[in-house]
Structures are given as structure tokens and as C-alpha cells.
Amino acid sequence: xTDTARRQIVAANWKMHGSLDxxxxxxxxxxxxxxxxxVLFPPATHLAPLVSALDAVEARVAVGxxxxxxxxxxxxxxxxxxxxxxxxxxxxxxxxHSERRRYAAESDELVAAKVVAAFRAGLQPVLCVGETLExxxxxxxxxxxxxxxxxxxxxxxxxxxxRLVVAYEPVWAIGTGHSATLAQVETMHSAIRRVxxxxxxxxxxxxxxxxxxxxxxxxxxxxxxxxxxxxxxxGAALAGERFMTIARAMHExxxxxx
Ligand code: 13P
Numbered sequence: 001x002t003d004t005a006r007r008q009i010v011a012a013n014w015k016m017h018g019s020l021d022x023x024x025x026x027x028x029x030x031x032x033x034x035x036x037x038x039v040l041f042p043p044a045t046h047l048a049p050l051v052s053a054l055d056a057v058e059a060r061v062a063v064g065x066x067x068x069x070x071x072x073x074x075x076x077x078x079x080x081x082x083x084x085x086x087x088x089x090x091x092x093x094x095x096x097h098s099e100r101r102r103y104a105a106e107s108d109e110l111v112a113a114k115v116v117a118a119f120r121a122g123l124q125p126v127l128c129v130g131e132t133l134e135x136x137x138x139x140x141x142x143x144x145x146x147x148x149x150x151x152x153x154x155x156x157x158x159x160x161x162x163r164l165v166v167a168y169e170p171v172w173a174i175g176t177g178h179s180a181t182l183a184q185v186e187t188m189h190s191a192i193r194r195v196x197x198x199x200x201x202x203x204x205x206x207x208x209x210x211x212x213x214x215x216x217x218x219x220x221x222x223x224x225x226x227x228x229x230x231x232x233x234x235g236a237a238l239a240g241e242r243f244m245t246i247a248r249a250m251h252e253x254x255x256x257x258x
Contacts, residue, residue, distance in 0.1 A: 064092025173212025174176030
């Protein structure tokens with residue numbers, strides 16, 4: 001099949017932060033950035049008001065959920081189905097974030113089922129993978145990420161694998177103020193692409209983002225690498241102007257997609 005081109009994406013994961021007030025201020029800062037897809041992941045409760053606020057200012061910014069359930073509907077109190085996210089105008093879903101794996105004990109198998117559910121609902125999944133500090137210190141970073149990826153690719157068609165967006169988020173870099181070094185990111189992004197290519201038995205242009213203490217300063221160096229297709233940003237993306245500065249850094253890196 002024809003190759004999908006690599007995409008450039010800067011996304012904000014608001015985690016459990018946000019309010020209607022914050023949304024009003026945030027959207028006022030948003031502007032299109034040529035060649036860069038902008039995506040906001042608010043808490044599920046704030047998805048619909050964010051979609052409305054973005055529509056009101058005609059912002060070309062997509063919205064997604066931070067998690068989806070693996071089932072389409074049923075007696076699952078407190079959960080949100082991927083179809084419900086799509087119903088509200090969400091187009092994306094983060095799946096397998098390390099905070100879900102850790103605090104909600106999500107297994108690789110459950111993450112795989114959630115990716116399948118997201119695709120089934122027509123959402124673009126962003127699959128998060130990444131090792132803990134202990135795993136890195138034991139020399140297992142690549143093996144851990146390969147296991148996390150393979151469990152998902154085993155559940156997907158080759159076509160779906162080619163459409164997957166992966167975010168490499170080392171657990172030890174999240175929320176610590178200490179981003180991984182560019183060399184560490186490049187090594188892991190290359191390893192991720194090898195696993196994805198092996199899974200479809202051929203080379204393709206996989207889109208791989210980095211996440212973990214990205215800010216306006218380190219984004220410039222990270223985006224200078226042809227192996228980094230963008231970022232999934234937490235804390236630094238809680239303010240619209242900071243999110244935009246990072247998005248513009250992706251554009252200014254001047255990287256042709258492909
Ligand atoms: P921080 O940017 O706050 O480290 O969070 C990264 C993250 O977990 C994005 O999903």
C-alpha cells in the first residue's frame with residue numbers, strides 16, 4: 001500500500017487540570033501553525049465546552065480524550081467510550097499513558113484493546129510507551145518499549161499500524177523538569193520505528209512524538225531532530241501562549257514531512 005507521510009504534531013495533555021474559565025483564556029491564544037497539527041487533550045468533562053469554544057473562534061485545533069474505555073457501551077460506571085468522545089466532536093485519544101498504566105493498572109493487553117476501540121470509533125489514537133527509571137537503569141528501555149508496542153501491533157491490521165501515532169514518554173522524564181537528552185530520544189525513536197516496521201514487514205513513515213518535561217526551550221533542540229515528529233506536552237501546555245510557542249518551534253524547525 002502507499003506510504004502514509006510522517007505528520008508533525010504538537011499536542012497538549014492537560015491531565016486533571018482545567019476549567020471553563022481556563023478554556024476561555026486558552027482559546028484566545030490559539031492560531032494555526034503551518035504544517036503542524038495542534039491537538040488538545042482536556043479532561044473528558046471539558047471536551048464538549050472546549051470543542052464549542054474552538055468552533056466559536058474558528059480555531060483549527062483538534063480535540064481528544066486522555067483515555068477511552070475498550071468497550072463500546074455497558075455497565076461500566078464512570079467510564080467513557082471512544083464512540084462518546086467522537087459524538088462530542090473529539091477526533092483523537094491518548095491511550096496507554098504511563099499515569100493510566102500506573103494508577104489504573106492498565107496492562108499492555110488492555111491498552112491494545114483500547115487502541116482497537118479508538119480506531120473503531122474513528123478516533124486517531126496516540127499510543128504512549130515508555131520505560132521507568134529502574135527499567136532504564138537495568139538496560140531494558142528498548143525491550144520494555146518493544147513489548148508495549150508489540151502487544152498493540154499484534155492486535156492491529158498493517159493498515160492500522162501505519163496510521164498509529166506513537167508518543168515516546170519515558171516515565172522518569174514526565175513532570176520532573178528533566179527531559180530525556182536528544183541522544184536518548186533519538187535512540188528510542190529509532191527503536192520504536194524498527195518495531196513498527198517489523199510489524200508491517202516493511203519500511204513506512206511512522207509518526208513518533210516525544211513527551212516528558214518538554215518546554216519552550218528544550219523543544220527547539222528536540223524538534224531539530226529529523227527523528228522527532230512533535231511533542232505531547234503536559235505542564236508547559238497548560239497555558240495557551242506557552243503551547244503556541246512550542247508549536248511554533250516545531251514549525252521553525254523547518255522540517256519537511258516525509
Ligand atoms: P510533562 O510535560 O508535564 O512532563 O508531561 C508529559 C506528559 O505526560 C504528556 O502526556
